[in-house]
Amino acid sequence: MSLKDKLSELRQRGLADIKESSDLKDVNQVRVQLLGKKGPITEVLRGMRDLDAEERPKVGAFANEIRDDLANALAKRKEELEKAVLNAQLAKETIDVTLPGTPVAKGEPHVIQQIVDQIEDLFLGMGYQVLSGPEVEEDKYNFEMMNLPKNHPARDMQDTFYITKEILMRTQTSPMQARTLEKHDFSKGPLKMISPGVVYRRDTDDPTHSHQFHQVEGLVIDKHVTMADLKGTLQVLAHELFGDKFDVRLRPSYFPFTEPSVEADITCFNCGGKGCKVCKNTGWIEVLGAGMVHPNVLKMAGVDPDVYGGFAFGVGPDRFAMLKYGVDDIRNFYLNDVRFLTQFTKKG
């Protein structure tokens, strides 16, 4: 049998042994057997001394080829077996992925805060400033500069918590409008602002009344502001807060600080405008008051009503939240039951 044949046979047998090895230990044994210093290939190569100088490199090359083949086969087999071991291991590690995830502590913003933030962001995008004023106000800013002199009958509409004769808990956030109007320099551009905040009324708390609630008031004063601009702005607000399918309608109303004054209704959430109990069969729900700023308000703040004018509006985030989420008791907003608070996951 020539050396070459011997080598061929060795390859045959070696590959078969490798194939039959069933674990990593086997593979190692086979490797030592085949490729070790005392292995058959080494032995064959030792027999090369007896060959012609001509034959020697050929057989040598062949022997190296076979050694590489066997080494590759061993490596491949080893990888296969390792993979099998890993797979078996991973199979053992299988868990029930439907078990609940580990709870993490996560807080939610208050639902009214979410609505206030949404309104703020909308108006910031339209170039308004956000201004907040004192909650304890002077009668002058809360009422008088809002065209509500001391004996004005409309003062009965909003019962007030007084601290002294001249100091009170603000009943609206519009005093900030008066304060800002007084200071605004119109040569630097129009005044566009909203004032969000907490307001207070002398009410007994019940499902629809709260002595503390929120308001966001808006004000735009410039040279050419129209009532159509007011209507368009309120439409944008309604679409932002409730969705595009909600219509806005304006109705005449009365506020001492605006003339004309309107109330704005939006399509009823509950029935989509067809009429139901919630909207008293009108298909509409009242959501805010607005109007063109009364000339007296401008005059009192030192702004010339013959040159400047504009609109103001006031919305109640509490009412919005009640309507939007069907909350039937306003007191929920101030009692802070965590089961209530955590229902309003912040979107976006």
Add this chain to the structure above:
Amino acid sequence: MKISYNWIKEYLDLNVKPADLAEKIERTSVEVDGVTTPSDGLKKIVVGHVLSLEAHPDSDHLHVCQVDVGEDEPLQIVCGAPNVAAGQNVIVALPGSRIADNVKIKKSKMRGVPSAGMICALQEIGFPEDVVPKDYVDGIYVLPEDATPGDAVYDYLGMNDSLIDLDVTPNRGDMLSLYGTLHDLAAIYDKPVKLDHPEVKEDGTAIADQLAVHVDDALSPQYRMRLVKNVKLAPSPMWLQIRLWNAGMRPINNVVDITNYIMLKYGQPLHAFDYDKFNGEDVYVRTAKAGEKLTTLDENDHDLDENDIVIADQKGPIALAGVMGGLDASIQDGTTTVAIESAVFEHDHIRKAAQRHNLHTDASQRFERGVNQAGVQEALDAAAQMMNELADGEVQKGSVVGSSNIPDSAVIDITLTHVNAILGTELTMDQVSHILESLGFEVAVNDDTLTVTVAVRRNDIHIPADLLEEIARIYGYDQLPATLPTGRMTMGTLTMKQRLMRATRHSLEGLGLNQAISYALTTEEKAKMFMMQDSETTNLAWPMSVDHAVLRMNVVSGLLDDIAYNSARKVKDVALYEQGRVFYREDGNDRPSEEEHIAGAITGTLMPEAWNQPAQPVDFFQMKGIVAAYLKDMVVNGDVTYEPNADMPEMHPGRTADVLVHGHRIGFLGQIHPLIAKQFKIGATYVFELNLQAIIDMPKQENQYDVISRYPAITRDIAMLVDDDVTNDQVVALIERRGGAFLQSVKLFDVYDGVKVPKGKKSLAYTLTYQDKHETLVDDAVTQAFDKVSKRLEDDLGAQIR
């Protein structure tokens, strides 16, 4: 005010359904609270004629009646009303009928006697008790003699009319009357309205010989009276009673009803006095004198003062002007001569009198808003004429007029350009002038200018802006275009303060706390808890309740209220924060200063128990971790330190720390005192409160890049025994100060004071990390530094290194 659809139709040719009319009014004039038709929901309620009745055999108050309901056989109905009698026409709810509140009536037996239906009181078919004539309040109602048995009762009682309930704003006093409403509807529908005007048939002698009035015209700009003699008091005819009860008023007798009817029609409150009860022939309109008293029609006694306007005779007050008449001179059985008053009273006095005496009447409501000052005499004449027609009275010649200051019409110039510039419309001159004329105003056009003479009844219109409203609403708000303001661009950005307030909320939410909004008005006791600085309280002058009477000077107590609310509802794990203001007041100032605070409170566990995680009750260090993480988010520039504070009465003396930034106290954190927890009825609770304004105002760190070393760090652990009163801060401060140039961080990894350490000692263990930014540290250098610091700990703090 409830206004009758049928009554409107008598004057205005409208072809719209009541609901549509109501919607139009709501969109164009005033809010509508609802439209009701009293007969809605009622079924099979007919006129019955009581043929006979006999006592029920087993009852002393029931009667067994045979009632003709227009069918072949009479019905037998058992009736318990005391006033049922043979020969009456009554309201019968037939078997199978439906009466008020959706109640169904079936055949039944009453104490063994079959009863086929029910004889009804007005309340039982839906009338509010306060409009039912007094004679019928406690029994069944008796229909007119000419009613036909078997007919539905609704038309006899005016129940098929539709009633539109107007919620009139304070400026639209004119809408508190039929005539005022008609004027608006005429403009809305662009139709002519024909109003009737009274012609008085006078008789007898001149009133001037029988009555004189003396009026302070500052109190009463108009004061007029007529005298009607020989009136015969009787119930009013049905049509008049129907008008009243459909407007929510109770019919009394013909004379009183006429005054109320005229008020509904013209908006002018009238008062009818019994002339024979006057002391003397002089009537005075004046302010009351201190000590004077009056018993009003509702039999309540009032102490009067000089702020009240009264009508008085020689002896004293006989009416609280514009609010309610006095009982003594009122129309009563036996009255034959009636003095009718038609007047205008100064609105502010009326408003205050109504408040002071808690008497908000139909009259005061109208005088407060202002009546049609051009129609005072007409209303008086109309009433007198009706007393002639309906009560056979003789209207004496003429009126007495104590004052007659009828205001001039407002005349307002407005340009078409201005109208379109403000409304954003493109109206024509014709459109605008037509709208104003349809409201009954006179309009003169000169180029671009309209000169508008406003009807006196519209006392709410004084300036061009008022006219703009009239034009806009009659034109229709639906027709206005919708645009957005144009003009110079403005920036819309949050201020730094606003951004930090938002960041504060986001940070604490990320740390697991839910935002709460609590009441800023609280009890005096809670307002003063957890004080961070000295302050006077700010108290409401007239609180609604002691629970909300004083402005808070801390935010924590409100959060404890919230936890108590949760706890009472078996919610045991509560983690809340609140961003809000506290109100500090200095002695001598009426007004407090307002300071933004941020506070948190946790009870139970922050991390809820789960299948793979045991419940971990909140403790001081968890709350401290939250405060520390939050302050890191606020990037305040300066070291944050915590110092024990055993002096806050509401806090646990051993588990409370002041929070300091750069040595400046900004708040506190810790466990609330167990006695406070007990007072609020809550479990162990950890809280913090910080002066948010201070945090906002503090300088902030610049974020600067710090090179991350490429060279390996070497760590050494050190454990030591120290006395119990040695604090972690002391140890860390010493290590940091004496740790050498390469010390990067000191981290506490163990605290132990169990059985294995001697009494009065505790074991602390730290990992010290060393690193050089520029080269690899050699072990020797670290060992040297480490030994040095160990020595220092032994020398300075008496530590035993282990």
